Amino acid sequence: MNPKVLHTLEYDKVRNRLAEHAATSLGKARIEALQPSPDFEEVKRLLRATDEAVKVDRLKGGAPFGGIRDIRAALHRARIGGTLNAAELLDIANTIAGGRKLKRFLLALHESEPIPSLAETAEPVSENRIVEEKIKSCVDDQADILDxxxxxxxxxxxxxxxxxxxxxxxxxxxxxxxxxxxxxxxxxxxxxxxxxxxxxxxxxxxxxxxxxxxxxxxxxxxxxxxxxxxxxxxxxxxxxxxxxxxxxxxxxxLTGYVAEAADELAVSVEALGELDFIFAKAGLAREQKATLPIMNDRGFLKIKKGRHPLLSREAVVPLDVELGNQFATIIVTGPNTGGKTVSLKTIGLLSLMAMSGLFIPAEDGSQLCVFDAIYADIGDEQSIEQNLSTFSSHLTNIISILKGMTPKSLVLLDELGAGTDPSEGSALAIAILEYIHRIGSRVVATTHYSELKAYAFERKGVINASMEFNVQTLSPTYRLLVGVPGRSNAFAIAERLGLPRPILEMARGHVDEDDRRVESMIASLETNRAAAEAERLSAEKLRAEVERLRAQLEDEREKLREQRDKLMAKAESEAREAVAKARQEADEVIRELRRLALEERGAVKEHKLIEAKRRLDQAVPELRDKRDVPKAKKKPDAVEVGDEVRVVSLGQKGHVVEAGSGGELTVQLGIMKMKVNKSDVELIKSAPAKPVQPAAAASVKRSRDENVRTELDLRGSNLEEAIIETDRFLDESFLNGFGQVYIIHGKGTGVLRAGLQDYFRRHKHVKSFRLGNYGEGGAGVTVVELK
The missing domain is CATH 1.10.1420 (MutS, DNA mismatch repair protein; Chain A, domain 3)
Structure with missing residues (x-):
């Protein structure tokens, strides 16, 4: 990049601001050598590193650079055989310790908040404890040799x-x-x-x-x-x-130890200097409230609310400009002191900063291009030493630009064609702009000549722009208006200052009619633009208000969701506790009933059943409305003897063994019989239909025993008697449609139980069998499930 252009755009002042944020002389030296890069991939790498440093600065308030010194001169002396003094050795030891602390800080952070570029840069930093400890064992913190x-x-x-x-x-x-x-x-x-x-x-x-x-x-x-x-x-x-x-x-x-590690430490020092440089860029971004630009190599830039980095935020007027998409050349017209030169420098300087890996003072979403070169002809170029006039100096500079520029260059021209006859100057300015435009370079030029307004209006890819001027206050607003050519405002200013009307009228009479129409058209454009701008600001304000309300509504909805989830979780927890308590109480009641049934051989007294039913009713939690209670699978009227049913109030399955009058049913629940109302049962499975016997077999008819039971007590029988009785009992149970029966054989020596269970394995009606659970008789009872 041309050093003269860097000086013209005040790039060196930005470097000075950047150096103020360096923590070490290594970082300052790296900043002094900083130059914009024309390499697109290199610029992206630099910006990635800066972005990561900004994140570290935001999360941790910066990185630790304590103890790090520029030890390159000492390393060189050690490498060529010189002897280092105690102070130089202490600096080397402190630099190793400081570098190790910085490296571990970044690598530890990288595990939780990925910062790959910084982690990669920190990787070569030396952790040579041998050299550090050798020095620290001989030199104290005041650089004195220890005894x-x-x-x-x-x-x-x-x-x-x-x-x-x-x-x-x-x-x-x-x-x-x-x-x-x-x-x-x-x-x-x-x-x-x-x-x-x-x-x-x-x-x-x-x-x-x-x-x-x-x-x-x-x-x-x-x-x-x-x-x-x-x-x-x-x-x-x-x-x-x-x-x-x-x-x-x-x-x-000690110098010998340093000399052996000199190459390693030299690489480490370079890495530390690069890290300090990167974090200095993050510090400058924090100071300027700068943002990460979006980079491209297509010659496109779009600056949103850009500010000149050397001017205070309060004093500068933000710049909005777009170049390289629909138009490649912008011609800015308007009076002096309107801010045209500041706008040119802002565009150029922000481009240079981005190409150096720096954040730019602009809004998020701003886009900039990596140019192969930026050329600028700005300011008073009069040279007394070379005996050149202002016009000659400008022209010499422009000729140099024309020789070096390419389609990937950015050209900034201030007061193009000034310093000579207006007619010749405007013609020369148009010719220069046309030449640059055909080459394909991006151009922003300022001028006073009205002829260039017409050129920009007629030439495709070229657009007018102007600096806004408030005629009422006779002062510029420093806002760049792209698409609107500038007005001279000479008559308006003269009138506001009190120039007599006859003189003004005479002056207007000397102005060409076409020029008056152009001025009128520009005034109309400015009025329409101001109205459109007011509408846009109003719309943006409304949109911001809608966004705020939407965010507020979303927050309230999220709070309601959280509140609902908490209430649901609380209700579910309370329901689980209530159901668990009810189930425990029900289990206790059922165990009590089974115990009574075993003691009284199935004849449970009515008053005990009523008491148990009352305890069950009290145990069932009122969790749902009656409308939510599941309906029976089949109407109670359709339940018949032998059907498998579930007693709703007890939550137990059984078989209907007797249908009484008044809607009462006798249900066999395990080894216990219980009378329940038809409304308290729901059908699970109907009893299998009885097979139709042929006429010849009518003599084999067997009448059903009304007192048939679902348990068989074999206690006191030997195995042979027990098998005969069990075979008869299983046949009767199968014919009665029972799904489950209980064989009571007692615990004893276990011979009867083992023999019966071996018999069950071979019986054609037995689907499965198991020992009784707690409350069913335990190991003294075998529960048989029939097919």
């Missing part, structure tokens, strides 16, 4: 502290001596050239032995090393040199 860095250094420093203590003690004894105190300027010990000295008055130099190392500015004080501590100071000097040599060995060792 524990090596055993030799620890020994030297211990001896050094001991020698220093002895030297100070010796000098303190001296300065406390009265004969010496009078010779001292101050009773204190100081250091000159790494040697302990005391301040002695000038007049006592002859009587005070020792070596002079320094004197005060006035010359009244001499800093003398007494002979008594010369030996101690010499030893201290030797120990200091040993300490320096040992520290040098430690630094060389």
């Amino acid at each position: 524990s860095a090596s055993p030799e250094l620890s020994r030297i420093r211990h001896e050094l502290r001991t020698s220093e203590s002895r030297a100070r003690e010796k000098l303190e004894q001296m300065i406390r001596t009265p004969s010496i105190q009078k010779m001292l300027q101050d009773a204190l010990i100081t250091i000159r050239g790494d040697r302990y000295v005391i301040p002695v008055k000038q007049e006592y130099r002859a009587s005070f032995g020792g070596m002079v190392h320094d004197q005060s500015a006035s010359g009244a004080t001499l800093f003398i090393e007494p002979e008594a501590v010369v030996t101690l100071n010499n030893k201290l000097r030797e120990l200091k040199l040993k300490e320096e040599r040992e520290i040098e060995k430690i630094l060389i060792m």
